[in-house]
Amino acid sequence: MKKSFVIFTILLLIVSVMAMSAHLVILEINDTHGHAWPYGNYGGFAAMATIVNQIRTETQSNGWDFLFLDAGDVNTGIPESDMLYARPDILALDMMGLNAMTIGNHEFDHPWSVLSRQMAWADFPFLSANIVYKGTDKTLGDPYLIENFPDLKVAILGLTTKTTEYISNPEYVKGYDFLSPDTVAQQYVPELQKMVGPDGIVIALTHLGIFGYSEESVAGSPSVVSEIEKLDPPNSPYGGSVSLAQSVSGLAAILDGHSHTIVTSPLDVNGTLIIQAGSYSRYIARLDLIVENGKVTNYTYKLITVSKDIKPDEAVNDLLTAYKLVGSKKLNEPIGFSKVDFANANDSPRKSDTLIGHLITDAVAWKFQSMGVQAVFMNGGGIRAPIPAGTITYKTVLTVLPFGNTVVILKIKGSDLLKAIQWGAVAHPEDTGARLNEWGLTYTVTPDGVKDILLQGKQIDPNEIYTIATNDYMANGGDNYSMLKNAQSYNTGYVLADVVKEYIQSISPIDAYPFTPRWTEVKQ
Known part of the structure; x- marks a missing residue:
């Protein structure tokens, strides 16, 4: 009898531990800059949709949690997109089920009237906790998003580079204050930790950049991390994602953009994983997190190439084909x-x-x-x-x-x-x-x-x-x-x-x- 009780107790403990473990799959893109259509060796958003849908199906069949996130700069780069203020890009992201996008500096390439229309087209929120209307504490976008999964709560904090105040068109940013991302995160993260509870996690979806590796590939070795920490020290008002990770505790991961960095293995800065997926729709970054009692106990990472050889999603392809025809005659004269x-x-x-x-x-x-x-x-x-x-x-x-x-x-x-x-x-x-x-x-x-x-x-x-x-x-x-x-x-x-x-x-x-x-x- 005692032996059976002991076995039963052990089984209960195993089940209890398993119940506290969650598997979260995060897909990240960033700095797509109008590259919704195939070009070169890359397949554009229709091929991207195929990848996203396949991984979403995989997570559902395994009972895992799933997030698809964009770290900003959907605007400016391809005329077919620019002429239509990125409407085809945003509608395609809607079709892919994007959960959220951080506001990038290129979201200010147009007046507020355009950005407000883009927000209306989107079925997902535009996030940024550190852009406020001038002289107020009211944020331009949503400061954060809480995703409630059956086995896990995830808070997603949006942050935008403070350099936007001078690298974007001053006429279009004059109505806003761009606060220090590090300072704002120090205020928000403890509040978000309370919201998600002891078993949840907080991640940051940022448009800040990885210093020293703009337009380059980087693997997150300790020596590389140490090098970037010196370039991007903590509590820097104009700092990047490494500064943020050094300045704020409690972030499980930072999904970054802005510097167009191709992260081949995550940077681990004080226990915070930093990733970035290059630019121009060439890659999707996949980060799988195993979370137990509010802590990341294990992770895997993969950088997926959005190849032109991937069969395009028909619905997204039809949408983009239709939009490409709009104005194409004038463009190609x-x-x-x-x-x-x-x-x-x-x-x-x-x-x-x-x-x-x-x-x-x-x-x-x-x-x-x-x-x-x-x-x-x-x-x-x-x-x-x-x-x-x-x-x-x-x-x-x-x-x-x-x-x-x-x-x-x-x-x-x-x-x-x-x-x-x-x-x-x-x-x-x-x-x-x-x-x-x-x-x-x-x-x-x-x-x-x-x-x-x-x-x-x-x-x-x-x-x-x-x-x-x-x-x-x-x-x-x-x-x-x-x-x-x-x-x-x-x-x-x-x-x-x-x-x-x-x-x-x-x-x-x-x-x-x-x-x-x-x-x-x-x-x-």
């Missing part, structure tokens, strides 16, 4: 022909003097020469693709200039003009898009600063007023060009991409486009 390759390898306008930078600034100078423009300023981060040799279409130009920026004429004092040149001429690791692309200027970048600055071949008088053209993003202080806000400005209303289109039409066919350096760099 030839506007010119070039024998010259206007290259943009490795985002070169962010780093160097380039032929494509010349083409774009030349176009603005050509269009607005009657207004007395003496110089043209463009930020390298706004030039997103090359113009290959061959037939040029409107779609090509929109891929290069996807932000819908307009051209602004500034009457600016020489002293502020010099500050803008001295800021934009040099490289800033934390402001990689700020590097200046220009027409009408020459200068030399040295380890001791910017030298030999000439405008139209003459030195700039700090007290004189000059006329320059730029885009509305920079004119509003974007990429920390705050000194341009001191100028008297006139928004022409001309979309930059349309100006470049007109210029290409006027000079086509392009048999040659000589490159004469506009600035040089002297290194020690």
Whole structure:
């Protein structure tokens, strides 16, 4: 009798332990940037839907819990999406059953009227706990989401990079305060832990970035984690996901975006797992968590390639095919022909003097020469693709200039003009898009600063007023060009991409486009 009782008790204990164990499957995507359709070796959202549906079926058959999450930046990158303000992307994500998306910095590439429409199209919440309406504590999106599974409660905290306040169009972010993600998380996480109870977990869905590995692959070895911890120390207002993990205890995982990092194995920072799935719909990150008594006791991780060889989901494919037809005729109409390759390898306008930078600034100078423009300023981060040799279409130009920026004429004092040149001429690791692309200027970048600055071949008088053209993003202080806000400005209303289109039409066919350096760099 005693023996039977002991066996029964052991069985009860085993069942009790099993009951406290939960298996959570998380799928994460991030920074899709309009890449809803197949391209290159990748299958787009229709292939992605097939993967998501297969894994969802797997989890259901095993009685596991399932989350599908997006870490932000659905906007800007592919003309078919950009023209429709990412409506096809969002509707496809609806069809895939996305649980939530964090607000990324590129969700501010358009006015509030567009973002509000995107939120209305979505069957999922847009999360961010650290974006509040200016002067209030009211968040722009939902600060968090609680998912109640039969065996587990999961709190999902949304956070957005504070750098959005200066890397996004100032006109579109001026109504918001971007708070420190670390500070906000320190306030929210204890509250969320109470909400999910002792058996639940808190995760963060963030658009913060992994420092030092932008557009690169990274495996989370201890040495790599130690390196990033130094680059991204705790309690940094403008910090990334590693700063967050160092600053806040109680996060089981951080599902990150923004830096387009391909995480091949999770970074473990103080017991918090950090993952990220690259960009442009190339990958889905799968993180399986075994949770017991509110603790992650085991995990597995896999980075899944969204290959073009995967059979597309028919419903999602039909939706996207229909939307691609909208406006495709206009997009694909030839506007010119070039024998010259206007290259943009490795985002070169962010780093160097380039032929494509010349083409774009030349176009603005050509269009607005009657207004007395003496110089043209463009930020390298706004030039997103090359113009290959061959037939040029409107779609090509929109891929290069996807932000819908307009051209602004500034009457600016020489002293502020010099500050803008001295800021934009040099490289800033934390402001990689700020590097200046220009027409009408020459200068030399040295380890001791910017030298030999000439405008139209003459030195700039700090007290004189000059006329320059730029885009509305920079004119509003974007990429920390705050000194341009001191100028008297006139928004022409001309979309930059349309100006470049007109210029290409006027000079086509392009048999040659000589490159004469506009600035040089002297290194020690």
